Amino acid sequence: MSVLLKHITKIFKDPNNTAKEFTAVKDVNLDVHEGEMVTFLGPSGCGKTTTLRVISGFESPTEGEVWISGKMVNNDPPNKRDTSMVFQSYAIFPHLSVSQNIGFGLDLKGISKKEIRTQVETIMEVMNFKDLYNRRPDQLSGGQQQRVALARAIINKPKVLLFDEPLSNLDAKLRDQMRIEIRRIQQTFGITSIYVTHDQDEAMTVSDRIMVMNEGEVMQIGTPFEIYSRPANTFVSDFIGRVNFFPATVISAGTDGVVVKCFGQQRVIPSWNGEFVKDEQVNIVLRPESLILGKLEAGKPFAKGVIKRSVYLGPTVEYEIELEGMDALMLAVTYNPVKEGFYRDGEKIQIDFDPVSAHVLPR
Amino acid sequence: MKEKIRELRLMAKDPLLLTVVLVIFASVILFILYPLFKVIIVSVFPDGAFSLSMLGKVVSSWHLRTAFLNSLLMGTLTAVLGSLVGFIFAFTITRTNIPCKKFFNLIAIIPIISPPFIGALAIIMLFGNNGLISSTILGLTNTRIYGIRGLLFAQVITFFPVAYITLKGVLESISPTLEDAAMDLGGSRFKVFRKVTLPLAVPGIASAMLILFVETLADFGNPLILAGSRFSILSVQAYLEITGMYNLSKGAAIAFILLIPSMTAFLLQKYWVSKKQYITITGKPTTSSIKLVSPRVTWILFAVLSLFAAVIIMIYLTIIWGAFANTWGNDNTLTLRHFAYVFGVGFGAVTDTIIIAGLATPISGILGMVIAFLVVRKKFPGKHALEFSSMLSFAVPGTVIGIGYVLAFNSRPLVLTGTLAILLINFIFRYVPVGIQSGIAVLRQVDPSIEEAAIDLGADSQTTFKKITLPLMIPAFFSGLIYSFVRAMTAISAAIFLVSSQWNLMTVQIMSQVNSGRLGAAAAFSLVLVMIILLAILLIRSLLTYKYGKLGGTFMKI
The missing domain is CATH 2.40.50.100 (RNA polymerase II/Efflux pump adaptor protein, barrel-sandwich hybrid domain)
Structure with a gap:
């Protein structure tokens, strides 16, 4: 068990009216195995991104516990958690070059410039975009930014890799290519990953298991085959395919x-x-x-x-x-x-x- | 309540954030709120006991009541005329294809980088008792330039650039495609202007008018030179009470009264007008193919702009000539003796001004960025109170702040009057809203996930601010820096209460030169002041271009 969610509930309060509540996530339990890729799938507003942000530490759960590699991390801020996120907007630092972006996490750890260079070059080689080493972010296409964001997350060898709808800003053809690429790289490095999407084809392509959510609740957790052919309820059968x-x-x-x-x-x-x-x-x-x-x-x-x-x-x-x-x-x-x-x-x-x-x- | 406690607990985990927030809160309370509080206290506790007698005295004094009404009248007239001129400039530059747009843009911006009373000075040199036009050319012995007409003229010239900058932004944000669409639907040019362009610009115009109203009410330099005894102005009266009669409580009471209309206008602007601003959403910037303005009107507008440009150029030429003329009005032979004076006897004020502005602006700029960051990105109790109070110094007339500082820091435990510190602190907190505003504007455009990405990769909040947020705020930081440097160099209304024999300012020097009739020296001082500002802008620009390449050049559009 690489990531363990125990009874995670997240309630948002209206800052102007604390009596008004919104339950974004309701009693979610999940056990993600080592090296597994689990997708959170559901319509917008189903609580999948909130659950992801609870794992990364950007939101703290109202109730429940988050465990990463056998340690309860509820009280750890995001920078102390061994997770790396690929953001929907990529969040490339606009004032840094491609190599500086990728090496950012290593630089924070105080690793020598020479070592950072080697590691950045290696990962760019594996991901086939070494020629972009000195580019500035504003000279990158959407797909290239996507690779930079992925490389920047992977290079830190996190225990868990988190993807927040990473392909939603790409055009259809590139999206098809990139999801295969993401799956390939995830398997190459064997990193435990959690992937949020509302696109069922994407979920079917990249996942070992899919967690279908609706209105904050887990509808079904299962392999792509189980989700499609053996749906647990009417919602899942209707939402998928x-x-x-x-x-x-x-x-x-x-x-x-x-x-x-x-x-x-x-x-x-x-x-x-x-x-x-x-x-x-x-x-x-x-x-x-x-x-x-x-x-x-x-x-x-x-x-x-x-x-x-x-x-x-x-x-x-x-x-x-x-x-x-x-x-x-x-x-x-x-x-x-x-x-x-x-x-x-x-x-x-x-x-x-x-x-x-x-x-x-x-x- | 539970949320608040949670926020506090979260903050306790980030000791740096907690410390920064506490220090900022403390200094805002001490250096912005406390002096204002002191003004109010002194005016309602004139002799140590609560009494409205001092306020009553001010209100019942015919002379001060007139001054109050005069101030309001001047504020309103300047707001209307200044916004009109500003609108004409902004509209012509954004909506027509007149030649020399860059030149007119420059003309409309130049008054901002000059001491605010340069207009008044030039008017006296041209139309005063010894004026070039009034006396030398027309041979008049008694001129009527002192009073409402001269002052209004000076105020409009001084403040229309503020309206111009605001309205240019507003008009640029109204997509010309809307006007194209209206024309396409069959509207005539004038109808389109009246039914589409103007209504969309109305909140911007109202906002510009309120800003001008507040600034005029607070202004001190032009009235002191031009208002004369026939047209007294409240800010000048407060100054005279304090420096002339040493009547602190009466001065405070006048300041308190001055505070009421300016605060009202500020609150209107912030909470009412700014919420009515339209946002026209466009994907890519579009250029209009059909022109809204007919060629005939274009030429009329061109003529109007040229006229204003001529007036502004005349003002600056007068100042330049005056700085080199032996005795203005009597003996116009060229000489360097005024500059000899500036760089001799008056040089202390030059170095003092540079030191004070040079120290205060970067501190103020950094503080502004930090506050902007806290306000936009962090959650902590009292956030809105912090934002509001740090923006207050925009609304409060400089005269009131100056009096407040004199009252607040004249006795134990904080005796600061006469020191460098009081001038520095005053400038820092007076110009911090500039930094806050530009910082907030930039941060709202930066996707929060960029900072989250840094945190996610292991950076703590301090490192994230230093490595990610701050570099992204650099352009805003420097344009804010230039703006507040200019303001600090040209400030007078608060500073005039705080200068001492050890620490003096060029603006105050110019003022006293004018008052003692030494127009040449005043002109020379003004010229040197403008030169220093231009030099500083050039320096920062080339520094940025050097450090950030071509990008640096686009950082500032002054």
Whole structure:
């Protein structure tokens, strides 16, 4: 356990009206392992950045304890904590050169100029931007500033590396490159890292585990696979990716699956979250790519419907489908449309799904 | 309450911060609030017992009541006319393409780096009893320049630059695209000006007028020279009570009365007008393609500006000529005898002034930066009180501060009158708001995460301030420094109460030369004073350019 959060709660008070309170973080418990990269993911205002600032020491928790490497650090100011942060705005010192920026932390430790130079050159070499050594910050592009900020944090060999939405100021293409780069460097140096983002693709790419937050509370902590395929609740399933809910009724709940009834048919779903009893109202959770579309044929499909709208995206086609007996439109995605074929708007279709790709949540 | 205790506990963990805050609090209380308090106390406890008799005496005195009304009248007129001239300059320079913009900008700024009574001096030399125009050219024996007209003229020339600088900033911040948009929607030029430009500038104009009102009310140099006996001014009356009649409590009572309108105007400016300022948000600076001003109006404005430029140039030429003329008005042959006087008998005042301004401004500048930093970045109890009281010396007329210092530091345990210390302290705390304001402006633009990054990398608050915050504040620091140096060099209203035989100031010397009719020496002193200021600006600039390269040059736009 490299970082341990115990019952962290942070309440902000309105300075003009102390009776007014805002609970930004509510009873957060987390155990980050050595060398692991954990992402805090959630909509804006969910408390993820506040939690990060509590770990770095810029905010002190109203309740709870922060432990770093087996030591309770609640009373240590940020400069005494062995954490390094990569800021959203990069926070490059505008009056210092690139090398002075990167060497800043080492300089504070009183390390000799020669040694600082060696270390700065080494890290810039590893990160492939050695040519910027003498540049001034105002001569850097966004991506280059990002690298400087990262190098400046890593060079101090902190116990924990903290990222506060580090890619939100970059354009889409660079963002894709940089998140792979960040993951590569994090793994190269094996630094325990905590990464805050509201972008789920980013979270999926860089994380060992993801902590999904909403309104100050932890919704789920799990691997990217668990978060996407086995969401703990409706919020997580809805926030991460796109999702279809099929209302269903529990017939029986056993050890190897929940038997549910939907569209008058019984299905056994092997994955679920919650304690269910007979006749309980639940949702079958199905991702758009889990719906299997087919031309309407004789027999008894899972459900019948009509294509209301199709969007051709190149590698995929997205369909909005109106199902018989349901108000909400369902979303389906098919891949490789050239090979698999298209459905026209207004075409009658049938849908089905593979039980392994489904999941059951309480309604 | 719990929050306050938490803040205190946090501060206790940072002993340096705690010490700095305590020292600043103590000195602000001692050197800003205590003298003001003393003025009030002395005026309501004239004989050791509480009594409103002294205030009553002042209010019931016909002579002082007139002086009070005169001061208000002069303040109002200067505010209106000075802001008008300032607006014309600012509008013409920001909104038209007249030739010689740089020259007009310079003309509008020059009066700021001169002693405030240079206008008055020149007016006397031109229109006074021995004036070049009135006496030598027109042959008049009795001139009417003393009084409201002469004084108003001098005050407008002295103070319109302040309005100009404020309004230039305001007009520059109004994006010309708004005017383009209004024209595009079919507005005529005049309508666009009346319905878009002017309403957006109104808070700025109000702010400039209030500043001018406060400054005029506090001003001392021009009235002492020009007001004469026919048009008495309150700040001058307070001075006469104290230095002429040695009536400290009456002087204090007058000062107290003077405080009321200036404080009112200051509070209005700070809490009402400044909140009404519009902020027009623009991404990139945009230049207007359509011009708001028609060519005909442009030429009219150009003519008006040229006229003012001519007047200001005339004033400076008069001063220069006067400094070299043998006996102004009677014998205008050229001589160096006035300069011989300045560098001989009067040289003590020159060195004293340089020492005092040279010591006080850097201290004041650093103190201003530290306070700005504390106010913007730190949390501690009494923060707003600190900000408010350290800005107070902006609002309080120099006369009042001077009297307050005399009252406060004349008896045990702090006997400072007559020393270098009292002048230094007075200058430091009088000009600290300049540093605070420019510091606050810069810090609000610096992303707090830059400082957090330094702390995160292991720097304590002291190192962060030294290595990160201070270097980022350098440009503001130096432009604040120049401004307060200029103010310190040209100050008179408070200082005149505090000078002594050991420590004298050039401005006070100029004043007494004028009063004893030695206009040549006064002109020579003024010229030397302006030269010293220009030299100092040049020195700081080249120092910065040397140290920070090209960047240094952009630091200051004086």
